[in-house]
Amino acid sequence: MASDLRDLLQSAVEDGSAPGAVALVARGDAVEVATAGTAELGGRTPMARDSIFRIASLTKPVTSALALLLIEQGRIGHDDPIATWLPELAHPKVMRTPDAPLDDVVPASRAITVADLLTSRAGWGFPDDFSWPAIGALFAQGSQRHGRDPQLVPAPGEWLKNLAEVPLVFQPGERWLYNTCSDILGTLLARATDTPLPQLMAEHVFEPLGMTDTGFAVPADRLDRFTSAYSPDEDGLTLVDPRDGQWSSLSAFPSGAGGLVSTVDDYHAFARTLLPGAGGLLSERSVREMTTDHLTAEQRAASRLFLEGQGWGSGGAVDIAPLEPWNVVGRYGWTGGTGTTAHVIPATGTVAILMTQVAMTGPTPVPLQRAFWTYAARR
Structure with a gap:
């Protein structure tokens, strides 16, 4: 009632x-x-x-x-590498272990795809443990904030440049991490449609x-x-x-x-x-x-x-x-x-x-x- x-x-x-x-x-x-x-x-x-x-x-x-709608229209594909539209993120490095220093990295085992963004498994984002160095770097670089001050976040080009400097916490597809993939996805959709x-x-x-x-x-x-x-x-x-x-x-x-x-x-x-x-x-x-x-x-x-x-x-x-x-x-x-x-x-x-x-x-x-x-x- x-x-x-x-x-x-x-x-x-x-x-x-x-x-x-x-x-x-x-x-x-x-x-x-x-x-x-x-x-x-x-x-x-x-x-x-x-x-x-x-x-x-x-x-x-x-x-x-919106992403799935654009996939239906054939404008992007699930298996497309995100580097097609976001070249800034074409060569990510990955933490050797989640709690390792920021310079202890290995190459990504494969390209990050649109599907990874849709399922929040690209390798960037928030885990249960916020003490890991790479998570601190997301905040320090300005790539992620608490969401209450959008006017302080840099424009997409600078945002991507900052994010590219932060290693992935896990290999693409390996783990679910919160939040960041949705920001990357929105940026990709704008680039892919030039809108x-x-x-x-x-x-x-x-x-x-x-x-x-x-x-x-x-x-x-x-x-x-x-x-x-x-x-x-x-x-x-x-x-x-x-x-x-x-x-x-x-x-x-x-x-x-x-x-x-x-x-x-x-x-x-x-x-x-x-x-x-x-x-x-x-x-x-x-x-x-x-x-x-x-x-x-x-x-x-x-x-x-x-x-x-x-x-x-x-x-x-x-x-x-x-x-x-x-x-x-x-x-x-x-x-x-x-x-x-x-x-x-x-x-x-x-x-x-x-x-x-x-x-x-x-x-x-x-x-x-x-x-x-x-x-x-x-x-």
């Missing part, structure tokens, strides 16, 4: 977890939406169905869908699906619907980005891993195309590829910090066992570090989307997200 969903959101507002929240749970044509709280901490603007949020890593499934990523996504995803409030920046005439962003600390919530801050103009680097803003209805328009038989964007074959686990048991076991026993399709996790009340075998989706989460449950035809404006403090989902997943799994 919608009142139950609103009560769930309102409880988070009342305990100070979030100034506000918007949630959508849909099954077929039955769509329930609930809102609670305000768009700003201590503000007077009520959270609304059309409130706009920084969706962070919910960008990843969109980038993957900036914001324009490419708009033409192939947003406009066809009617996602009018989704993009890499918020136009001035919509800033009144944009939510301020916060981070929790020992004193409560601290403002990290106001409405007219980092997303009020396009950044030099449109992040395919986490750069988008959106609303619950816009993201629903996208997410429902990932249900079996839904159509509207990708072929059935591409939807299956995107929402099917591609990892080996060993790769899943080595990535428990982010995956918590789940598998990985393309751009999102896939539930492979009913480990928790919210786990439904085949459920596909992900969370965004700015306080967002979205999943589709093929078995029941369900789409579940939750948006808040409070950043997660790590890869582990917060209680509100887990409570929402349990609610959605029971619809």
